[in-house]
Structure formats: C-alpha cells, structure tokens
Amino acid sequence: MYEIRFHGRGGQGAVTASRILAAAAFAEGKYVVSFPFFGTERRGAPVTAFTRIDDSEIYLKSQIYNPDIVVVLDTYVLRTSNVTEGLKDNGIVIINSPKDPSEFNIDANVATVDAVSIAVKHGLGSRANPVINTSMLGAFAKVTGLVSLESVLEATRTNVPGKIKENMDAVREAYDSVKMLKKMEVR
Amino acid sequence: MKSVTEFKTIMTGNDAVAYGAKLARVKFISAYPITPQTTIVEKLASMIANDELDAKYVEVESEHSALAAVFASELTGVRSYTATSSHGLLYMHEMLHWVSGQRLPIVMSVVNRAIGPPWNIWADQSDTINQRDTGWMQVYSESNQEAMDTIIMGYKIAENSEVMLPLMSMEDAFILSHTSEPVTLRDQDLINEYLPDLDLKFRIDIGNPMGYGSYDTPDGTFMELKKDMVDSMKKAVRVIKDETEKFNQMFDTNYGGLVERYRMDDADYALIAMGTVASTARFVVDKLREKGLNIGLIRIRYFRPFPYDDILEDLKNIKAAGVIDRSVSFGYAGATYSEIVSALYGKINIPVSSFIVGIGGRDVRIEDIEKIADTVRNESSGVYWINVKKVI
Numbered sequence: 134m135y136e137i138r139f140h141g142r143g144g145q146g147a148v149t150a151s152r153i154l155a156a157a158a159f160a161e162g163k164y165v166v167s168f169p170f171f172g173t174e175r176r177g178a179p180v181t182a183f184t185r186i187d188d189s190e191i192y193l194k195s196q197i198y199n200p201d202i203v204v205v206l207d208t209y210v211l212r213t214s215n216v217t218e219g220l221k222d223n224g225i226v227i228i229n230s231p232k233d234p235s236e237f238n239i240d241a242n243v244a245t246v247d248a249v250s251i252a253v254k255h256g257l258g259s260r261a262n263p264v265i266n267t268s269m270l271g272a273f274a275k276v277t278g279l280v281s282l283e284s285v286l287e288a289t290r291t292n293v294p295g296k297i298k299e300n301m302d303a304v305r306e307a308y309d310s311v312k313m314l315k316k317m318e319v320r
Numbered sequence: 321m322k323s324v325t326e327f328k329t330i331m332t333g334n335d336a337v338a339y340g341a342k343l344a345r346v347k348f349i350s351a352y353p354i355t356p357q358t359t360i361v362e363k364l365a366s367m368i369a370n371d372e373l374d375a376k377y378v379e380v381e382s383e384h385s386a387l388a389a390v391f392a393s394e395l396t397g398v399r400s401y402t403a404t405s406s407h408g409l410l411y412m413h414e415m416l417h418w419v420s421g422q423r424l425p426i427v428m429s430v431v432n433r434a435i436g437p438p439w440n441i442w443a444d445q446s447d448t449i450n451q452r453d454t455g456w457m458q459v460y461s462e463s464n465q466e467a468m469d470t471i472i473m474g475y476k477i478a479e480n481s482e483v484m485l486p487l488m489s490m491e492d493a494f495i496l497s498h499t500s501e502p503v504t505l506r507d508q509d510l511i512n513e514y515l516p517d518l519d520l521k522f523r524i525d526i527g528n529p530m531g532y533g534s535y536d537t538p539d540g541t542f543m544e545l546k547k548d549m550v551d552s553m554k555k556a557v558r559v560i561k562d563e564t565e566k567f568n569q570m571f572d573t574n575y576g577g578l579v580e581r582y583r584m585d586d587a588d589y590a591l592i593a594m595g596t597v598a599s600t601a602r603f604v605v606d607k608l609r610e611k612g613l614n615i616g617l618i619r620i621r622y623f624r625p626f627p628y629d630d631i632l633e634d635l636k637n638i639k640a641a642g643v644i645d646r647s648v649s650f651g652y653a654g655a656t657y658s659e660i661v662s663a664l665y666g667k668i669n670i671p672v673s674s675f676i677v678g679i680g681g682r683d684v685r686i687e688d689i690e691k692i693a694d695t696v697r698n699e700s701s702g703v704y705w706i707n708v709k710k711v712i
Binding site for chain 2: 196
C-alpha cells in the first residue's frame with residue numbers, strides 16, 4: 134500500500150488533488166481511498182488531504198502518519214507544519230517551488246516544480262491565487278511513476294470543474310519540467 | 321441473459337447514499353438544509369433538478385418538520401426518505417417515536433457526528449446511540465458501498481409485513497461521508513426486481529377513510545401495540561438475514577446479516593466494533609495474526625435489533641473480548657459493551673472490556689487498536705478510554 138499526504142492551504146485544491154490522484158490510480162485498476170482532514174475550514178488555513186493506493190481492498194481508515202510521498206502545495210506550510218513527520222525512509226517530498234531541490238534542507242528525496250508559474254502561464258488562477266493542484270499531479274506522475282501521465286491527464290479531464298485543456302496542459306508541462314536530484318523510486 | 325449495467329466509479333459516502341436512495345426509487349424527500357445537514361440531500365436535490373430522479377423534494381424549516389413531512393407522505397403509501405446528522409437528529413427525537421409507533425417503514429440516513437458542547441462536526445456515534453429506544457432499526461456501515469446498498473436493503477427489510485418498522489442507516493462523518501473510494505452503482509432493473517414498489521396496507525386513502533394517530537387509554541391497546549413493536553423487532557432478525565442473503569446472491573456481495581465475522585473461526589480473542597472503527601480493526605487483526613496472536617473481529621452491523629444470538633454463538637469458544645465504542649453512556653461504559661455483557665450474562669463467563677475511542681472525531685489509529693488487543697489478551701475487564709489526553 135502506498136500512502137500519500139498532501140499539505141496545502143485552504144483554496145489551493147489539495148483535497149481535489151488527492152481525489153484526482155485516486156481517480157488516476159483507480160483507472161489503472163488499483164484500489165484507492167482519498168479523504169481530507171477538515172480542520173476549521175477557511176481560505177488560507179493549512180489543509181491536509183490523503184490518498185491511499187493498493188492492489189487489494191483498503192480497510193485502514195485512519196489518517197496517514199507514515200507516508201511514502203508528501204506533496205507540498207505551498208512552501209508557507211514548510212514553516213508552519215513538519216511536513217516530513219513520519220515520512221518513510223527514502224521517502225519522497227514534492228514541493229511547489231521555483232528553487233532547485235538542493236536548496237531545501239530536507240532529509241528526504243526532494244523534487245521541485247514551479248507550479249505557480251505553470252498555473253499562471255496556463256491561466257489557472259492569478260499569481261496571487263494560482264490553482265496549482267493539477268500541476269503538482271503532473272510532477273507527481275513523473276517523480277513517482279506510481280501513476281502514468283495518461284491516467285493523470287484523463288483523471289484531470291473528468292474531475293476539474295473548468296478550464297479542462299488548460300489544466301491538462303499544466304499537467305504535461307509540470308511532468309516535463311519537474312526537477313529532481315536523482316532518479317527516484319518509491320520504496 | 322439480461323444485460324446488467326453496473327458501473328464502478330469512485331465517489332464519496334454521501335454521494336453513494338444519495339444514489340442508494342435514487343436506486344430505491346424514493347418518491348418523496350424532505351430535509352432542512354443547514355449544518356449539520358449533509359451533502360446527501362444536496363446531491364438528491366440536484367438529481368431532481370436535473371430530471372435524473374422523479375421525486376418531490378420539500379424544504380422545511382427544521383428537522384422536526386422534515387421528519388413530520390416524511391411521516392405524512394409515507395402514510396399516503398409513498399416511499400419517503402430523509403437524511404440528517406447529530407443535532408438535527410436530536411431535534412427529530414419526538415418524530416422518531418411517531419414514525420415507528422405509526423409503523424411506517426421509512427429509511428433515513430444519518431451521518432454520525434458529535435453532540436455539543438463544544439461544537440464539533442466530526443465522527444462520533446453518540447447521536448444515533450441516543451436514539452436506541454425509539455423503535456428504529458439501526459445499521460452501521462464500514463464502506464461507501466455498504467452505505468449505498470444498505471439504503472436498498474433497508475427499504476426491503478423495513479417494508480416486510482413481519483417488520484413494518486423504520487430503519488436508520490449510518491455512516492461515520494468524514495471517514496465515509498467525505499471520503500472517496502470505489503463504489504459499484506447497481507443495475508436499476510436488478511434493484512427493481514429485488515425491491516418492488518411500496519404497497520402500504522394501512523394508508524391515507526380518500527376512497528377508504530380511516531383514522532390514524534388517534535387516542536388510546538390504559539385499558540385500550542396501547543400496551544399491546546408497544547409489545548407488538550418489540551415482537552416485530554425480534555421477527556426482523558430473520559428478515560434481515562434472509563434479505564441480506566438475497567441481496568448477496570443477486571449482487572455478488574458478501575454482507576453479514578446482523579454481524580460480520582472476520583478470522584473468528586480459530587480465534588482465542590475477539591474484538592467487537594461498529595462502523596469504520598471495525599474496518600481499521602480488521603486491518604489490525606491481520607497485523608496481529610502475522611505476529612501470532614489468535615484474534616478475530618465481530619463487526620456489529622445492526623445495533624437494533626441487537627444480534628444477541630449471533631454474539632452468544634460467536635463468543636462461546638473465546639477467552640476474552642474487547643468491545644470498542646465510538647460513543648459513551650455517561651456514568652457507565654460504551655453502548656455496545658452494555659449489550660454484549662447483557663447477552664453473555666448467565667451463559668458465557670469471560671472477561672469483557674469496554675474501550676471508548678474516537679469521541680468527537682479523534683483519529684482511531686493502528687496503535688490504538690493494538691493497545692486494545694493487548695489489553696484483551698491480558699484477559700482484563702474494565703472501561704478504558706483510548707488515546708485520551710490528561711487535561712486535569
């Protein structure tokens with residue numbers, strides 16, 4: 134079973150990202166569960182969402198404490214939460230940032246993608262309030278190989294509320310432009 | 321052979337339940353659309369607006385009125401439905417008795433949420449456990465699929481002439497209600513075959529006037545009518561088992577009747593739980609088995625009628641059991657614990673402990689269930705609060 138934890142802020146689409154990822158893996162014949170942790174719901178507040186992917190039915194209903202992969206939608210969250218808490222050995226952290234992965238002092242396999250620039254370029258939200266969740270999933274597909282680019286594109290097409298072509302283009306661009314220090318393998 | 325159009329997709333528990341009501345061909349829905357109401361009725365409202373569901377939707381000014389409206393429509397012989405949660409359910413309390421006393425086979429979905437104060441919208445079964453004595457059957461699901469299928473089975477069971485009692489179908493807040501997982505949408509023709517139209521024998525019919533909700537005296541039939549409800553609850557046990565088995569055969573599912581057993585055949589120790597806590601416990605049972613502990617799980621699906629006979633049969637070779645409740649009776653223990661020890665009294669003498677978990681949505685983790693299993697293995701008995709902070 135693979136466990137993925139999304140960290141973002143209210144309004145960025147972390148919950149939708151966890152659901153699109155689940156839809157992509159489901160389309161590949163996997164068992165999936167995706168769920169949000171609802172704190173006090175308000176725009177800008179830290180939000181956590183979870184996805185589990187397995188080859189057999191998933192019974193575990195707890196939150197995710199030992200993720201294989203952490204997706205950070207907003208570097209602000211790095212200051213307020215310990216996003217790598219419980220991350221498995223050799224785990225992967227994918228961060229929305231224009232910086233190089235080497236600039237992050239995180240004891241894990243770090244990948245970065247400039248999801249804000251990608252989202253803005255494709256007209257997804259504004260620079261102040263970009264919609265970056267689909268870009269993060271493009272990066273996720275490339276870095277982890279857990280789901281194919283095609284599955285993420287299809288799940289994006291059927292799950293985003295609007296701007297379907299723009300979101301799909303953002304997925305592709307993030308897939309091609311994500312930066313990682315080395316080839317990564319999930320477990 | 322007739323073609324079966326089943327469709328597998330991922331959806332939230334609330335959407336799954338709404339599709340369950342649609343598949344059951346409900347004709348009347350009434351709800352009060354404010355917190356703690358859920359997206360179940362929002363989904364149904366949009367189905368009606370989009371002409372996907374042929375039903376009348378009435379928005380009212382309170383949950384009490386919502387169930388009163390559903391009471392009235394069901395009494396005209398129309399299959400009726402509502403959904404609520406937590407404080408909304410408590411506000412319905414008076415009408416719950418009226419629906420069961422009038423012997424109306426209404427099915428209602430309840431998303432289990434905590435009761436304040438303080439305000440809390442997370443998973444907690446105190447809201448429905450509070451309604452134990454209202455004459456409603458109670459089912460607790462562990463997956464979105466089960467939550468959907470239970471609406472359909474629920475009407476079939478409730479409308480059986482031996483039963484004629486309402487049924488509430490539960491899903492834990494967020495853990496099912498807002499969680500997306502694979503769900504198979506059933507074939508409508510097959511569902512129609514399983515669940516025929518409602519044919520209510522005693523109903524408001526202007527061509528055949530009768531009195532309903534009238535007055536009764538101590539020497540009248542009041543006491544007999546209440547006893548008849550108890551007798552019907554007992555008869556419901558057989559009906560539940562039969563109808564669940566029929567559903568299993570038609571839809572290739574594997575639901576237990578009143579209980580579901582997991583790795584109990586050779587178990588020395590047993591965990592007993594309801595709802596999603598049982599699902600996590602099933603995961604932990606596998607882990608503990610790998611470590612050599614002979615432990616199994618009994619998942620209570622029906623809290624009313626309570627599966628006393630199943631429990632006696634399942635625990636006869638067990639050394640000790642732990643009962644896990646996501647609710648508490650202040651001054652005693654967990655509600656399921658009380659039922660279990662009452663079932664065992666004078667028949668099976670083993671240590672049984674009560675474990676209170678997940679109150680107000682506190683996450684129930686692997687380590688919590690492991691701790692419970694450890695306590696059960698030590699064959700102790702008592703009431704334990706799990707993962708509770710020391711605040712005083």
